[in-house]
Amino acid sequence: MPSSRRQFLKQAASGFAGTVLLGACAATPKSRWRFFTREEASLVDLITEQIIPTDDTPGGIEAGCLNFIDKQLVGAYRRHQNEYRQGLLGLQNSSRGKFGKTFQELDWPEQTDVLDAIEAGDVEAADWSGVSPQRFFQLIRDHTMQGFYGSPRHGGNKNYLSYRMLELDVPHIIGQNRYTQGLDKPNGWIN
Amino acid sequence: MANKHVNAIVVGAGAGGGVVAKELAVNGLSVVLFERGRWQTYDEHDNDELISQRTTVLGNAFGPDNERHWRLLMDAHGNEHIVLPNEWGYNNNAACVGGGTLSYGAMAWRFMPQDFKMRSTYGSVEGSTLEDWPISYQELEPSYEKAEWEIGVAGDDSQNPFAPPRHKPHPMPPFPYNKEAKMMQDAAKRLGWHPFPIPMLRNSVRYRGRPACIRMRTCVGFACPVNAKCGTQNTVIPEALKTNNCILRTECTVSMVLVDDRGHATGVEYFDEHNRRQTQTADIVVLAASATETPRLLLNSKSRLFPNGAGNNSDLVGRNLQGHAYTGAFGLFEEEVYDDIGPGACVAICDFNHGNPGLKGGGLLANEFIRLPYLFTGIRPPASKRWGTEHKEFQKKYFKRHAQAVGPIQEMPVFDARVQVDDTVKDFWGMPVAKLSGHRHPYDLELTDFLSRKAETWMKECGAVKTWRHQPGLGLSGGQHQAGTCRMGDDPQTSVTNKYGQVWEIDNLFIADASLHVTNGGFNPALTILALGYWVGDYIVREWRGTKFKS
Numbered sequence: 126m127p128s129s130r131r132q133f134l135k136q137a138a139s140g141f142a143g144t145v146l147l148g149a150c151a152a153t154p155k156s157r158w159r160f161f162t163r164e165e166a167s168l169v170d171l172i173t174e175q176i177i178p179t180d181d182t183p184g185g186i187e188a189g190c191l192n193f194i195d196k197q198l199v200g201a202y203r204r205h206q207n208e209y210r211q212g213l214l215g216l217q218n219s220s221r222g223k224f225g226k227t228f229q230e231l232d233w234p235e236q237t238d239v240l241d242a243i244e245a246g247d248v249e250a251a252d253w254s255g256v257s258p259q260r261f262f263q264l265i266r267d268h269t270m271q272g273f274y275g276s277p278r279h280g281g282n283k284n285y286l287s288y289r290m291l292e293l294d295v296p297h298i299i300g301q302n303r304y305t306q307g308l309d310k311p312n313g314w315i316n
Numbered sequence: 317m318a319n320k321h322v323n324a325i326v327v328g329a330g331a332g333g334g335v336v337a338k339e340l341a342v343n344g345l346s347v348v349l350f351e352r353g354r355w356q357t358y359d360e361h362d363n364d365e366l367i368s369q370r371t372t373v374l375g376n377a378f379g380p381d382n383e384r385h386w387r388l389l390m391d392a393h394g395n396e397h398i399v400l401p402n403e404w405g406y407n408n409n410a411a412c413v414g415g416g417t418l419s420y421g422a423m424a425w426r427f428m429p430q431d432f433k434m435r436s437t438y439g440s441v442e443g444s445t446l447e448d449w450p451i452s453y454q455e456l457e458p459s460y461e462k463a464e465w466e467i468g469v470a471g472d473d474s475q476n477p478f479a480p481p482r483h484k485p486h487p488m489p490p491f492p493y494n495k496e497a498k499m500m501q502d503a504a505k506r507l508g509w510h511p512f513p514i515p516m517l518r519n520s521v522r523y524r525g526r527p528a529c530i531r532m533r534t535c536v537g538f539a540c541p542v543n544a545k546c547g548t549q550n551t552v553i554p555e556a557l558k559t560n561n562c563i564l565r566t567e568c569t570v571s572m573v574l575v576d577d578r579g580h581a582t583g584v585e586y587f588d589e590h591n592r593r594q595t596q597t598a599d600i601v602v603l604a605a606s607a608t609e610t611p612r613l614l615l616n617s618k619s620r621l622f623p624n625g626a627g628n629n630s631d632l633v634g635r636n637l638q639g640h641a642y643t644g645a646f647g648l649f650e651e652e653v654y655d656d657i658g659p660g661a662c663v664a665i666c667d668f669n670h671g672n673p674g675l676k677g678g679g680l681l682a683n684e685f686i687r688l689p690y691l692f693t694g695i696r697p698p699a700s701k702r703w704g705t706e707h708k709e710f711q712k713k714y715f716k717r718h719a720q721a722v723g724p725i726q727e728m729p730v731f732d733a734r735v736q737v738d739d740t741v742k743d744f745w746g747m748p749v750a751k752l753s754g755h756r757h758p759y760d761l762e763l764t765d766f767l768s769r770k771a772e773t774w775m776k777e778c779g780a781v782k783t784w785r786h787q788p789g790l791g792l793s794g795g796q797h798q799a800g801t802c803r804m805g806d807d808p809q810t811s812v813t814n815k816y817g818q819v820w821e822i823d824n825l826f827i828a829d830a831s832l833h834v835t836n837g838g839f840n841p842a843l844t845i846l847a848l849g850y851w852v853g854d855y856i857v858r859e860w861r862g863t864k865f866k867s
Binding site for chain 1: 363
């Protein structure tokens, strides 16, 4: 895949360059995350919470969706690194453009507004480069869902909290139903 | 050191290849069975929804891997792009011992007699290469029976008035219904339809030394933790190995069939587990590498007599790629319809496979396998918001209060839906990758429209408070039910092999997978592929005039 690899490297390089220009590597403390800077991580945490909010059951933050995405971005989703880097910049630009504040400073309905606009592509084109707003939204929404509902081994769904929310047995109890619930036996059933 | 010459090479240890290898080995032929994947176990991926064969976002549980096995996909605008095995459009089938049969849903359908006679039943369809099979249901029936008894099927045809005639009943009793299926059975009967338990290649009782199913939620797309699912990896392949006539070479990727200047296959070239180029010679070569990889192998096997690929002098290899247009309807309910008894799919109707007024063909309808939590995030009525409070409320309220009636329609074959090879894009070993291009026949959408309406009627009769239909688009078909790319026939001008899977132009080269399918039925194809394995294997054994295996 020579052409796509080259393109990827080019994009990745420009992504890293962008980070440097914004000073993320200058004087900020070292990030505890594998891929995200501290700034990016706080942003992703809030986005995942918007995508799956806390109500009477936990939401995206408590499930560890940020940890899932961060872990996959240095693993199976390495190819999406640049889209995240650029997308989070775009999101922050859109937030400032719309409300004059960073996404972290917005209240809940304002954050929802920003995400609605990004999902619809209803943003200033100049604020976004390297990834389309719709594409970025779809990525982070899908990845948040995967982190929330996937196996905890991938870094999210802490203690299977989404399975508890759905009232599915945790751990998966198998075999029990064969003799605890009186199943109808169709024709031909021996024993 | 050179490999010892053998009687037969079988490429691909999946449904077709596993059966052929066993049939040849027990009848005394020496066999080398090649598999590019390896033996797989439940422990490696257990119940991990994100790495299964159903949801592959973090990878394919049972191969192939993303590092070595890419393909080219041509989209509707003629643009080509590279697709990886876990991406949509790759048309993946598992690459491991057992192939798809390790992790499939295991529905065990016999095609109906009309499915072998589509052209003579319905006439021609413009823009389609619709044709009859060169064999009838009656001819294949003994092979179906052998597959059912040797691999193992639980079922009961007596409740299905549309079931094709059979000599012996299924070897195991059918599975009892779960809650959703009971509801759907009752509703189907009220509608005057004929519900019955889906035949399954899965043990309902202890059978041939393996235990009964424990009704896992995670079944389709996963390996079975107790080995109750019946595939070639736990039936015919071990049996073949037991004869000492068969050697299984895993992690060995066959790259071409070697054809000499007299037009005979002399063996294959392959890359072993250390990526070393090797040669294996044999008297016979049987390809069972899937409806994408079998034609790719033929097309990559260029020789003096076959400059366009082995058996391809009529430019037919790789054409008529088809699969199944899946269609159906969802329903939402006030009451819980979910009881966590897996794998979910257990009731079906065949009322709409054939005899639909004004229509050519049709398909079965069944309740669906359990929709796991991540997959369920994609199941929403049209125009729903897919995140935020709305997402979460829906997820909580309807995970246990939804059902789906779904089925595959029999597609109309399209000549230009095809597998080609592309010299400009090579795989890890330097072999041209498969290039997929084409689209479905528009007629398929008439059938999916029809069948999805029936599915919606079914959901409504069940008492659904909201229903919506789903249909695929006109994009290229294939998927796990890929078929048709080396069709069998009576005429060398319009088919790649004769009725026994013997390549017209190379008489010691055989095909034994879904590539042979002329049409693909309105059913999941696994049992038909297994039956074709017996059919082709039986023919080779009958016609075999070589020397017996000497060790």
